[in-house]
Each structure stands twice: as C-alpha cells, then as structure tokens.
Amino acid sequence: MASTTQVTIVGSSNVDITALMNRLPGPGETVLADSYRLTPGGKGANQALAAALAGARTEFIGAVGNDPHAEIALGQLAEAGVALDRVKHIEGATGVAIISVDAKAENSIAVISGANSSMEAAAVTAAGALEGVLVLQGEIPESGIRAAIDAATGPIVLNLAPVIDLDRDYLCRANPLVVNEHEAALILAQLEGSKELSTDPEPVIAQRLCDEGIASVVITLGGEGALVAVRGTDGAAEITTLPAVKVTAVDTTGAGDAFTGALAARLAAGETLIEAAGFAGRFAALTVQEHGAQASYPRSLNNL
Template identity: 75%
Template sequence: MQQDIQVTIVGSSNVDITALMARLPGPGETVLADSYQLSPGGKGANQALAAQLAGAATEFIGAVGQDSHSEVALGQLDEEGVKLDRVARTIEPTGVAIIQVDSGAENSIAVVSGANSTVTGEAVKAAGAIEGILVLQGEIPASGIKAAMDAATDRIVLNLAPVIELERDYLLKANPLVVNEHEAALILAQLDGSESISTEAEPVIAQKLMDHGLASLVITLGANGCLVAEQGSEIQQLPAVKVKAVDTTGAGDAFTGAVAARLAQGEDLAEAAVFAGRFAALTVQAHGAQASYPRSLENL
C-alpha cells in the first residue's frame, strides 16, 4: 500500500550529459575531456530523490518525453520508490543538461528545457491535489510554480534556481526560500524593484530579504556552510562539513530535498539544515548528481 506522501516535488527532470576535464574552456575555446557520463538529473528530480533517500515518502510531478532519455531520467527515482504516477509523457523531448566539470570540482551547466517547459499552470492544475510539503525550483514555467503554490496545503520550500521572475506575493509564500548567495542577491533585487544587484555581505542580504516579509530563509554558502533565518529569531550561520569535493553537481538539490524531508518529519529549520549539510557533503565526494546521493543514512 502506498505510504501517505510527505513531500511533493513539482519540477524538472533531465538527462545529464557530463564531460570531465582538467579545466573549463574559455569563450571560443575547445578543451579535450577525459570522459563523459550519461545520467539522470534535473533539479526537481534530484530533489525528489534526495527527499526520498532522506526518509520522506515522496512524489514527483513533472514531464518527460516519449524518448529513450525518459527512462534514464526517471530510472533512479523509480528504483528508490518515488511516486511517479503524475509524470506526464509529452511530445517534447526529455530535458537535457550539458555539464562540464573540472579537476577542482567546478562546473558549468547549460540546460535544454524540453518537456519541462510543458509543466505549466494548466498542467499542474490538471494534475490535481498536492500532498505534504511542496518543493519547487526555477526550471519550470512560472505559471506552473504559481499553480502548485495555489494548490499547496502545507508549507512550501522554494528553491528559486535559476532565478526567474515571480510576483512578490508568491515569493513570500516560501517557508523557507532556499537559495545560494548569488540567487539571494538576485531575488533581493526583484523584491526591491532594483536593476542593480547587491554586493553586500550575505548576512546583510539575508536580513534585507527577511525584512521583506519572508517566513524563513536558507542561504547556502558552499564550503562556508549556510545561513538560516526565521522571523522572530536571529540569523544563524551553520558550518559546513569539511570534505574533499570532486563534483558539486546536484549538491544544492541534495541539500534542498533533504531539508524538505526533515521538515516533513518534524525537525525545525536549523536542525533540518544541519542534517541537509551532512547529506549534501556526502554527494560532492563522487561524480554525478543522483548517483552520488547516499543510499543509507547510517553515516548521517
């Protein structure tokens, strides 16, 4: 019997084509890669897998094409028990992310949306009720994000990556908003109605975002951990777990999915972020996104 859903992710699913190389190419430059991998990805699917592996019964709502890439895109979600009944099969091809990773674990990513572009407001409304904590990202149309928020019955975790235009009322539905330091500055500019991007320190940006009325906020800082802010409390900086990173692809998604899972299990935001930091730290020690996610919580 299907367990009650604790986390629902509405979002993107891709196939990642990852080239491993000594250094990333500059503009107009060709660099020989050492190898490449074909693997499942997409921020929505990554977060769904992370939430499931972090202990929450999870559903993924999205879209893939009617092509061979669709089986790769959904394979690990299916294997780990994520509910996939409401993943649409469209005439658009499955989304593809083209990823370059250098020897220092830095990456560059280009995304072809494909079927993800069909996860519109109309499609999300047609999918029906949303159970549990809702998790969203910026790789589907804004109309799909807003329709999912309108249908939510629990708290909403918004990872607005990439940063897309979203009305103030919808941004303020996030509880928490989970972003990195660059995304935080872009969203602050949106809320301020400013064309300039703040270069202030992350705690200052965090406070300004909270002053706009966010219920809660997490700003991830890579090797420097994360900032956690909630209305009525001081901003906390939580340290990162120190590890040797070989590939950071999908680490932010692992963090977001794990945060949602732990919130669904009753932890407060700081506790959930501490767990998610440990979860994400394990993922950067192996190549790939979903393949690097821990299949056991024994070491967490």
C-alpha cells in the same frame, strides 16, 4: 525505510550529459575532455530522490518526452520508491543538461528544457492537490510555479534556481526560500525593484529578504556551510550560521539539490528549520565526494 511523511516535488527532470575535463573552456575555446556519461538529473528529480533517500514518502510531478532519455531520467526515482503516477509523458524530447566539470570540481551547466517547458499552469492544476511539504525550483515555467503554490496544502520550500521573475505575493509564500548567495542577491534585487545586486554580507541580505516579507530564508554557502534566517514577530530575523562539513570535493553537481531535498524531508518529519538545515548540509557533503548528481546521493543514512 520511507516514513509516512509526505514531500511533493513539482519540477524538472533531465538527462545530464557530463563531460569531465582538466579545466573549463573559456569563450570560443575548445578543450579536450577525459570522458563523458549520461545520468539522470534535473533539479526537481534530484530533489525528489534526495527527499526519498532522506526518509520521506515522496512524489515527483513533472514531464518527460517519448524518447529513450525518459527511462534514464526517471530510473533512479523509481528504484528509490518515488511516486511517479502524475509524471506526464508527452510527444517530444526529455529535458537535457550539458555539464562540464573540471579537476577542481567546478562546473558549468547549460539546460535544454524539453518536456519541462510543458509544466505550465494548466498541467500543474490538472495534477490536483499537492500534499505535504511542497518543493519547487525555477526550471519549469513561472505559471506552473504559481499554480503549484496555489495548490499547496502545506509548507512551501522554494528553491528559485535558476532565478526567474515571480510575483512578490508568491515569493513571500516561501517558508523557507532556499538559495545560494548569488541567487539571494538576485531575488533581493527583484523584490526591491533594483537593477543593482547587493554586495552586503549574506546575513544582511537574509535580513533584507525577511524585511521584504519572506518568513524564512536558507542561504547555502558551499564550502562555508549555510545560513538560516527566521523572521520574528517584530520583523527582525534570527540568524544562525551552520558550519560546513569538511570534505574533499570531487564534483559539486547536484549538491544544492541534495541539500534542498533532504531539508524538505526533515521538515516534513517535524524538525525545526535549523535542525533540518544541519542534516541537509551533512547529506549534501556526502554527495560532492563522488561524480554525478543522483548517482552520488547516499543510499544509507548510517553516516549521518
């Protein structure tokens, strides 16, 4: 049952075209796939579904095209009770992600933005105030992300994936910044104005991100769990490492989005960042045991 807590996601909605194969092809190589499927995806929509399934009253704000893919893209959100009143329907194509998944559950993804590219500043500003915990990713234009941050009425969960250029002032309004280890190094280089990616251990990178002005950071580490850093009044980060739930992974597609959406839901419910990240890790672990992104998200919290 959804709670009265509010999570608002501004972001992307796609249809995933997923090919399952024994191994991923190398450059210039053709590999025969075993099967394929069409499923809803997009980082924003994935996170919205995860937040709703994790118990939050959730709204998704994004854009789809006027093609048959639009119904697929929004179908599972509607079934889960996510509010879709402020989703734009535009002339053109819905976003598409082309995903290859191998027998070891590794994947490679190419995204065609389609309607998501219309989510610029004017479109986001026209949506009005963004209530509760706001969740953002890197799959809409940078101007739309800035406009959403400006319209936020509550905490901002910024999952800057993929990493795009974003002004320091906007990056530093994230609380928390949620990224994987590679994204953390990219954002640190952006903040420090460096052309080189840091090879420091994740706790050091987290501290350096806090030194640059970010109040809190969550770095997801896949099978190694997650790291939570919260900057103290003296500038030093209190760092907590959360172990991973040990499962047999079948498909990791959408697991990071499941983590981010579940994290936002628990923050909206009043949990601490460490408590919310612990729950999000357990939630995400359930998703990697099934194929697909949204289809793999747990419909019951009984095992959490």
